[in-house]
Amino acid sequence: MNTFEEMGIRRNILEALKELGFENPMPIQIKVIPHLMESDYRDIVALAQTGTGKTAAFGVPIIEKTDPSINKIQYLILSPTRELCLQISDDLASFAKYLPEIKIAAVFGGASIERQIQKIQKGVHIVSATPGRLVDLINRRIVNLKSLKTVVLDEADEMLSMGFRDDLEAILKVTPEQKNTLLFSATMPKEVAALTKKYMTDPLEISVGTRNAGAESVEHFCYLINAKDRYLALKRIVDFNPDIYGIIFCRTRKETQEVADLLMKDGYNADSLHGDLSQAQRDIVMNKFRIRHLQLLVATDVAARGLDVDHLTHIINYNLPEELEIYTHRSGRTGRAGRKGISIVIAGQKEKGRIQQIEKQLKKKFSFVPVPSGKEICERQLFHLIDRVEKVEVDYSQIDPMLPDIFRKLEWLDREELIKKFVSVEFNRFLEYYKKAADLNSPREFGKTGKEKGAASGFARFFINLGRTDDLKPNTLMGLINEFTGIDNIEIGKIELLKNFSFFEVDSDFAQTVLNAFKDKSYKKRAIVLEPASSKGKSDSNKGNDRWKDKKEWKESKRNDKSRPKGGKRDGRDNRRERRRDDSAVSNKKERKKRFR
16 A cells, blocks of 8 residues: 555545645555554554654544544544644644544643633544643543543653653543554653553554664764864854754753854854743744744754754754663654754763764764864855855846946956955855864864873873762762862763772863862862872872872871761771770880889
8 A cells, every 4th residue: 555545545635635745655654554544453553753754644544533423532642742732733634624524622731721621622523632731631520531532642752751651641541441542652662661561452563664773864973072162063063064954952951042142142043942931932933943034943852842843954962862762853853754864963072982872772873073174164165155146046127227336336346356255245254263263173083182191182180089988979079070160061081989089080171170179179078189190000099199209108198187087997997006006005105114113
């Protein structure tokens, strides 16, 4: 069945699909729709990436099988966000364009619940909902699901990762036992597998592509940089791709807004999308982005979920996500409907291991490429401008009357000089900005020499008088660095935790900042000693640190360290030794007194 006609879809729906540009069904639709068109179909788990046509795969059969004469909710679609909920509702309405008797309602938070209640009370056949708002309406006895034929869980992995498990279970418990459950998901983590086992009966599993794998039409690139150069690298990547239309993903709301503000300040056509914006603000930003009034959208993962935008050229990971599976969702937003797309990661030197983990998950390799140089960017921008000039449409009726004055104004310039000046009007700003641009590529990856002897290339190495005895852990040490410096993006290198002291590496450009920040600081009431370590090797573990000139001085320093906390195992042993030494001294003194009496 390679056409919609062969699948038995009625003429009214076929006409609507044709108007929407649906010529031939996509792979997920070919595999799913025939099963759903059967009179008594079974539960289905469909694994497919974002943008592969999942909505039509379940939406077309739902419209086909809805009975308008039964004025009750027959089909329920649950999705993680308001945006996706509305998108599904709009798509279903488009499929049912020539079936006006079918009533569809969108139920979601952040909007008037009274209007949604009014619409449901008038009677609807299909409900597209977010879990939280639907639970509210069920508790108010507004929504009755006793006549439900099918429940669809769209982007199930996202719903679970966003904490909707309890709401989903509350909803599924009030649905009839005699129903079908359809689960659509890009990935199949353990939580989704557990949900299918608990609430589905012998589900048919349908996959498009490899499970948890990335879309075949997406290329993956990685730029290795020093963390302090992250924003500068982002600008170069954007400048190197003049026609970019994409999403830049950040981890936090704060970082999202900061990056967007910097881009706008630097003249880029960008804006932010995150949870601190009101729903009205988010709607304005998303509408501007959809109609390409914005070239770059800087967003958090949660805010961008359900943002269904076609023709995205690039996804840029300003930071890698905390959960690697989220990378699959991010990259799947480009390269949709068979088009080519590009997913870019801007990674610190220590994130190469995480890139390898993503490669295993995607079953695809990243291309590690150098950050473009200023010269390369200027060349790319110049020829992009020339291409625009070649392809621009000229309105001769408007231009011709002004040509005599234009020729008179420019007659002193010959052809070559005229072209140079014309090009320079837009091109000068790139030449000026990049004429002394530094190389941003990671020293470790591209062979530069580090600044600090004894540390990894590009890192400075420090000794600190805290260790495992002080309950020091790697994340604790990183937290101290962030807290004392007030900077949360300093690249941290290797950390060696020993019993009573430790070593760690930081980006050498921040070495003095870290050194100054730790002055006069304490940890658990113990004064911190932080000093540069000038060499690296086995002797570090044996001798403590190069700052101790010999073994005698090292022992003496430990003996005189009054700030070491009491009560630790080592401290207790040292204290007992001191007491025995003191008791022995007292005993010998008494013995000598007896002898000389």
